[in-house]
Amino acid sequence: MQTLALIAKKDKPEAAQLALQLRERYPQLTLLAERALAHALGWPRVEDRELASRADLAVVLGGDGTLIHAARLLGGRGVPILGVNLGSLGFMTEVPVEGLFEQLDEVLAGRFRVDSRMKLRCRLVRAGKLCLEDEVLNDVVINKGALARIGDHHASIDGVYITTYKSDGVIVATPTGSTAYSLSAGGPIVHPSVDCMVLSPICSHALTQRSIVVPAERLVRIELGPNTADTYLTLDGQTGHGLQGGDILEVERSPNRVNLVRNPKVAYFSILRQKLHWGQR
CATH class of the missing domain: 3.40.50.10330 (Probable inorganic polyphosphate/atp-NAD kinase; domain 1)
Structure with a gap:
């Protein structure tokens, strides 16, 4: 070196x-x-x-x-x-x-x-066009802004519809990110050597909607309801992007890793x- x-x-x-x-x-x-x-x-x-x-x-x-x-x-x-x-x-x-x-x-x-930590790759698709592609170490977060209203977040895994989260937002976290915002939203702690994703609603209207641990090789897709307003995408707490109704977030394991000494x-x-x-x- x-x-x-x-x-x-x-x-x-x-x-x-x-x-x-x-x-x-x-x-x-x-x-x-x-x-x-x-x-x-x-x-x-x-x-x-x-x-x-x-x-x-x-x-x-x-x-x-x-x-x-x-x-x-x-x-x-x-x-x-x-x-x-x-x-x-x-x-x-x-x-x-x-x-x-x-x-x-x-x-x-x-x-x-070193500990080899999993990353996520996130794509934002709007009206059929790729608007953003980025990678995160901790989490992909969809969250509302100042308005106190819940939104509809239609979630699917590998093309199979899971549920519609009526919530303040949704977090997709890595095992590294499982001790960050995801933990505050009621998600589990996942050892960083386990490759997976943690899908968690933020303040869900339905108490039965809990965090889901998803195999790392799956594709998580979240589509925002048509009446979505004042909603933002935050990547690792570092960058933010405004979202619109009908926007689609696709999240999957990145081929790249972060190596921590x-x-x-x-x-x-x-x-x-x-x-x-x-x-x-």
Whole structure:
């Protein structure tokens, strides 16, 4: 590994200081900073596409939101991502600041393993035309805006009609995203090594409509009712798009994966216990 891409949380002085320490500690490596960090440090600006194409390893300085941004920036490349958490322990940013250099030394020596995380590919079809195609690590969310009215969301799996969710919206989540918005909507926690999708209505009018765990190789299709208004599509909480009645969302497993460098000192279930306060009263 010769080229490191540094992706940091914006307006975080601690991240800028760590970037400077990394350059000082590893002068033999090429360090590329994403645009906001490069501007803060006075480093040469590198476009996102070049950063993604040249990186051998991505080092994230921030939290889970920053890591999701990094995964989107890298696109379909399976570059290992080392997540360094600058706050409390994250679900994906497992390495504490004080353990950064020790962990990075191991990675550079080739002594590391990764979790290969499933992604989803989402397509927005309007009046028979493809309007949008993108990929997510966490979730695809259809949600209402300011108006307090439910909408009709006609859901099918592999062309078989399932139900019409009369609800505030619908979430299609990966196992990684099962501990995010999907969990708040009553969805299950799915271990990230299990490839599947979690389909969950948001505040469904019918209490019997619960989350469904769908095999990863299936195609989930959601068509919005004709009277849909003030409704939005949100991808990984990063980008938003307005939706119209009759719009169709198609969601399936992406052929691309996100490879997260594991912290050998932290287990997945220990993260759950800490983040979700299991066993506490």
